[in-house]
Amino acid sequence: MKTILILEDNKRNMEMLVKIIRDLGDDIVIKKASRLAEAGSLLMKYSFDLFMLDIILNPANPSDVSGMKFAEHIRTCSKYKYTPIIFITALEDPALHAYSELHCYYYVEKPYNVKKVSSVILEALDFPKAAEETRSIFFRKDGVLYKKHIEDIIYIENSRSGLTVCCTNGNLQLPYKPNKVILEELDSDRFRQCSRYSIINMDYIDKIDTVNRYIKLRGIKEQIEIGQSYKKRFLRDVVQE
Numbered sequence: 001m002k003t004i005l006i007l008e009d010n011k012r013n014m015e016m017l018v019k020i021i022r023d024l025g026d027d028i029v030i031k032k033a034s035r036l037a038e039a040g041s042l043l044m045k046y047s048f049d050l051f052m053l054d055i056i057l058n059p060a061n062p063s064d065v066s067g068m069k070f071a072e073h074i075r076t077c078s079k080y081k082y083t084p085i086i087f088i089t090a091l092e093d094p095a096l097h098a099y100s101e102l103h104c105y106y107y108v109e110k111p112y113n114v115k116k117v118s119s120v121i122l123e124a125l126d127f128p129k130a131a132e133e134t135r136s137i138f139f140r141k142d143g144v145l146y147k148k149h150i151e152d153i154i155y156i157e158n159s160r161s162g163l164t165v166c167c168t169n170g171n172l173q174l175p176y177k178p179n180k181v182i183l184e185e186l187d188s189d190r191f192r193q194c195s196r197y198s199i200i201n202m203d204y205i206d207k208i209d210t211v212n213r214y215i216k217l218r219g220i221k222e223q224i225e226i227g228q229s230y231k232k233r234f235l236r237d238v239v240q241e
Helices: 011-022 036-045 066-075 095-102 114-125 179-186 231-238
Strands: 002-007 028-033 050-054 085-089 106-109 136-141 144-149 153-159 162-167 170-174 191-193 198-201 205-209 214-217 223-225
Touching (some): 002 036, 002 114, 011 028, 011 114, 028 036, 036 066, 106 114, 136 170, 153 179, 179 191, 191 231, 198 223, 205 231
Parallel strands (some): 002 028, 002 050, 050 085, 085 106
Antiparallel strands (some): 136 144, 153 198, 191 198, 205 214, 214 223
16 A cells, blocks of 8 residues: 655646546555645655655745745655655746755656656655664563564554454553553554554555445454444545545
8 A cells, every 4th residue: 555645736636636646546545735734734644655746836926836845844754755756847947956955756747648647656656665663662561571563563452351462473462551552652653543442553454344344454364343433533544535
């Protein structure tokens, strides 16, 4: 699953880009923003594999280059130092600053050449991500600390009777701990609470049945229930809009 952030103020252009990307396959999640504040909020909430940024978000301002400014902000985040950025532009030559200072992957011009844009997006999504430091979390039981890599946790089942951490290398049974505390300790945008008792790692999602309200995760036989009161928020966060 790949996730793309599109920053584009023009509704028609946004709809066209979304259509181009959706035609590329069902394994791409699209997050959309028309303003810098929206884009900044999404940047903090999700993890992205590609950014598509309109350079000019306020055409009434002749000196506006808001998309460039947002790209500069992206590059200050260590995890996005090398993440591909595709600029969307009607400018004649935005390449000088984009390539030399912001390491722009490519830029596409309006009006769009659908075949070209599709090709560039697919190439950018195949761009190797910079290696990220493997993060770990420690769980305590009977005075003993158990170390687990964040990426190895498939899901966490929690109830008043106890806590089950399901990992790729086996399960860990622990005393109860509030879900809010668990999510704070995980400190990762890959984990989402889908019911009163369950927290899942989105990287392991194989299938989501929105009618019967369950999730199938890779590596486990059990179906994880989506709580009725959690369904709307969970699908909003996980499934592309």
